[in-house]
Amino acid sequence: MSNDELLKKYDAWLNDNGPSAIVIREYLMPVEGKDGVIFPATFAASQDGAFKGGYNIDSFPDGKNVCLIDSVGSQANRIEPIFMKGEYAELIPQLTVLAGDKRVNLLEAGHRAGDAIFRCSGLKDELRNAFLEVQNGNDCLMAELAPTSIVFGAWDSRDTQAKLPRLVSSTIRAFNVRQLTRSATYIPPVDHIAAGNIPDYEGDKKKKDAYSARGWLHALSTGTHGGVIADGGIRRDAVLHLAALRLRKAGSDEKKTLALRRYILGLALIALTATTETYLRQGCNIVLDAQQPRECKLVFSDGRRDDLTLENEDVLSYAKMVAKEFGINPGREVQFIKELAKKDIDEVAGEGKSKGKRSRA
Numbered sequence: 001m002s003n004d005e006l007l008k009k010y011d012a013w014l015n016d017n018g019p020s021a022i023v024i025r026e027y028l029m030p031v032e033g034k035d036g037v038i039f040p041a042t043f044a045a046s047q048d049g050a051f052k053g054g055y056n057i058d059s060f061p062d063g064k065n066v067c068l069i070d071s072v073g074s075q076a077n078r079i080e081p082i083f084m085k086g087e088y089a090e091l092i093p094q095l096t097v098l099a100g101d102k103r104v105n106l107l108e109a110g111h112r113a114g115d116a117i118f119r120c121s122g123l124k125d126e127l128r129n130a131f132l133e134v135q136n137g138n139d140c141l142m143a144e145l146a147p148t149s150i151v152f153g154a155w156d157s158r159d160t161q162a163k164l165p166r167l168v169s170s171t172i173r174a175f176n177v178r179q180l181t182r183s184a185t186y187i188p189p190v191d192h193i194a195a196g197n198i199p200d201y202e203g204d205k206k207k208k209d210a211y212s213a214r215g216w217l218h219a220l221s222t223g224t225h226g227g228v229i230a231d232g233g234i235r236r237d238a239v240l241h242l243a244a245l246r247l248r249k250a251g252s253d254e255k256k257t258l259a260l261r262r263y264i265l266g267l268a269l270i271a272l273t274a275t276t277e278t279y280l281r282q283g284c285n286i287v288l289d290a291q292q293p294r295e296c297k298l299v300f301s302d303g304r305r306d307d308l309t310l311e312n313e314d315v316l317s318y319a320k321m322v323a324k325e326f327g328i329n330p331g332r333e334v335q336f337i338k339e340l341a342k343k344d345i346d347e348v349a350g351e352g353k354s355k356g357k358r359s360r361a
Helices: 003-007 072-084 086-091 124-135 140-145 205-213 254-273 312-326 338-360
Strands: 021-030 057-059 065-070 095-099 102-105 168-175 177-186 219-230 234-241 279-281 284-288 295-299 305-307 332-335
Touching (some): 003 312, 072 086, 072 254, 124 140, 168 219, 168 254, 254 312
Antiparallel strands (some): 021 234, 095 102, 279 284, 295 305
């Protein structure tokens, strides 16, 4: 395939009448086997008390349920850092902030281009201008600075309120799970009170609990979360929203808009096809189910679903070509600016006082 052919390979997807999305389904299983126990993510209780905290399991009247294993936000945070490694790192400008003795790459910042550590750095004005340009219908500046903020989405909620919808989303769920509990007992190697190593708690329950918490006495943990068994299997659903990608523009410049869309598509295809982490957390190591092949579909607005083959190696060749066409700015390291952080915090405190005065009035 010639360079020109490679450059135009997916242009049909970028036309206004192109497909709506690429959908990938991967069937997973615990490393121990299909009946193995996995530990889903746990969440804090909701403020209104409707959710008591723990595993996010939705149950239905027919007795079936769905358990969230890894959320869309968590998946994005696992996938995005691949652009710090190897050949992928050459596809984007590597921006870092030096805060004290710690370096933070933009790809590691949870709120991406809108994260506080970058909002209070030497990139403040450039990123703010990029968000303002997004609001004006021009994504080019954001693509030049922080292209993965377009791929995985960003919201400048603390300043301009500009929003970049997530183009690539991925979620892992388990179906028809049986929830388990576990219990444990800690026994100290020495009876520290009898040995005179620590004073007796003398019937003081508060002191006794403190001793247990610090490992001086027996400690019990009973009926806590013990993982789940997924009788209905585990599945990763990943989507590249091509319809949303076609909204990305470089102002009124059609040629630059095509280069922009190609570039973001290349990054999004890398994110969609790259090998994802299997070890999600303690007790949750899940791999592909070799007996159920991955499904990849090109989905159209009329409901048509065509089989699609996407290999990461081929996608990488395309991504390199379109990145070269778009032009990649060199990476930069900037300083975290404490004065900006102080000003930012003072503004928040001032807003709180103003709201309080208004409410009392």
